[in-house]
Amino acid sequence: WLLGGAGHDRLWGGAGADLLEGGAGDDIYAVDTPGDRTFERPGEGWDRVCASVSWTLGDHVEQLTLGG
Known part of the structure; x- marks a missing residue:
């Protein structure tokens, strides 16, 4: 589990x-x-997800970037 800060x-x-x-x-x-x-x-x-696998955004994450 990784937890970010403020x-x-x-x-x-x-x-x-x-x-x-x-x-x-x-x-x-x-x-x-x-x-x-x-x-x-x-x-x-x-918030943004940068994914190298197939991904569906979760709640309260605004942007998805797909890469390989």
């Missing part, structure tokens, strides 16, 4: 399935495993 965070769990929670601020999540999960609460900034 500022802008970049979270990458690395190998294996991870829970990524950004907290307040504009956060970027790097998703590279289908088992990864992101968690955001309402009103916690503009």
Whole structure:
């Protein structure tokens, strides 16, 4: 489990399935495993997932970027 702080965070769990929670601020999540999960609460900034696997955005995450 990776937990960001009150500022802008970049979270990458690395190998294996991870829970990524950004907290307040504009956060970027790097998703590279289908088992990864992101968690955001309402009103916690503009958040983005950069995924190298097929991905569906969770609640309160505003942007998805797909790459290989």
